[in-house]
Amino acid sequence: MGTVVDVANKEANGSAHTNKKVTVIFVLGGPGSGKGTQCTNIVEKFGYTHLSAGDLLRAEIKSGSENGTMIQNMIKEGKIVPSEVTIKLLQRAIEENGNDKFLIDGFPRNEENRAAFESVTGIEPEFVLFFDCSEEEMERRLLSRNQGREDDNIETIRKRFNVYMESSLPVIEYYNSKGKVRKIDATKPIEEVFETVKAIFTPSSDKVAA
Numbered sequence: 001m002g003t004v005v006d007v008a009n010k011e012a013n014g015s016a017h018t019n020k021k022v023t024v025i026f027v028l029g030g031p032g033s034g035k036g037t038q039c040t041n042i043v044e045k046f047g048y049t050h051l052s053a054g055d056l057l058r059a060e061i062k063s064g065s066e067n068g069t070m071i072q073n074m075i076k077e078g079k080i081v082p083s084e085v086t087i088k089l090l091q092r093a094i095e096e097n098g099n100d101k102f103l104i105d106g107f108p109r110n111e112e113n114r115a116a117f118e119s120v121t122g123i124e125p126e127f128v129l130f131f132d133c134s135e136e137e138m139e140r141r142l143l144s145r146n147q148g149r150e151d152d153n154i155e156t157i158r159k160r161f162n163v164y165m166e167s168s169l170p171v172i173e174y175y176n177s178k179g180k181v182r183k184i185d186a187t188k189p190i191e192e193v194f195e196t197v198k199a200i201f202t203p204s205s206d207k208v209a210a
């Protein structure tokens with residue numbers, strides 16, 4: 001498992017490339033489908049590092065970066081930030097981390113994200129975890145999340161659902177056509193969803209016959 005890639009992309013300053021063998025799993029699904037919640041469980045049980053594209057973008061706003069205002073406006077409108085910004089943040093996070101296996105949550109969000117990440121990093125996901133959840137349930141969860149997110153209001157939630165249907169589902173279909181999607185019924189309670197997730201991450205040789 002794993003892809004040997006130049007995750008550092010240090011050509012610009014002339015220093016040596018970092019060739020790091022990494023395993024990447026994309027974690028996709030609609031807003032509020034439970035991606036972050038399940039990533040926390042996977043980290044604890046299977047030792048992956050969780051990189052949430054949304055969290056990295058929110059941290060970039062807080063850091064006072066020159067892109068901060070642009071990112072904040074895009075998030076408020078539920079729009080997808082240009083790939084170069086998000087990929088730079090993901091690359092840096094992968095490079096700076098000692099781990100070699102990563103859950104990339106909420107990315108790629110559209111075709112531009114997908115194609116740019118692949119060409120810039122050379123990384124192909126091992127597989128894609130797809131949390132499939134009804135819009136009604138996702139809306140209920142987002143409206144009661146209470147984490148102070150500026151985009152958890154009904155107006156922005158509707159915009160995020162539209163972007164998900166129009167731009168993100170086609171990416172999931174792309175990976176499905178390559179046989180890479182592991183679809184999970186995410187409408188179930190957290191513990192039940194994690195049972196399904198665990199079965200995907202557990203090698204068949206480790207599974208005990210019932």
Ligand SMILES: Nc1ncnc2c1ncn2[C@@H]1O[C@H](COP(=O)(O)OP(=O)(O)OP(=O)(O)O)[C@@H](O)[C@H]1O
Pocket residue numbers: 029030031032033034035036037038054106141142144145186187188189190191193
């Ligand atoms: N299976 C579940 N059943 C009920 N509630 C859940 C379930 N999974 C997550 N939640 C709750 O729903 C809310 C959204 O979950 P989470 O933040 O994991 O979603 P997400 O997919 O990361 O959303 P976003 O794309 O907006 O970041 C949280 O309050 C979480 O506790």
Ligand SMILES: Nc1ccn([C@@H]2O[C@H](COP(=O)(O)O)[C@@H](O)[C@H]2O)c(=O)n1
Pocket residue numbers: 031052053054055057074075076077078079080081082086105106107108109113151160
């Ligand atoms: N690849 C991405 C991921 C996220 N965004 C922006 O962040 C918002 C919140 O993302 P969550 O995954 O935390 O829900 C999202 O609505 C986008 O505005 C992005 O641009 N590109």
Ligand SMILES: [Mg+2]
Pocket residue numbers: 035036052054106
């Ligand atoms: Mg999340």
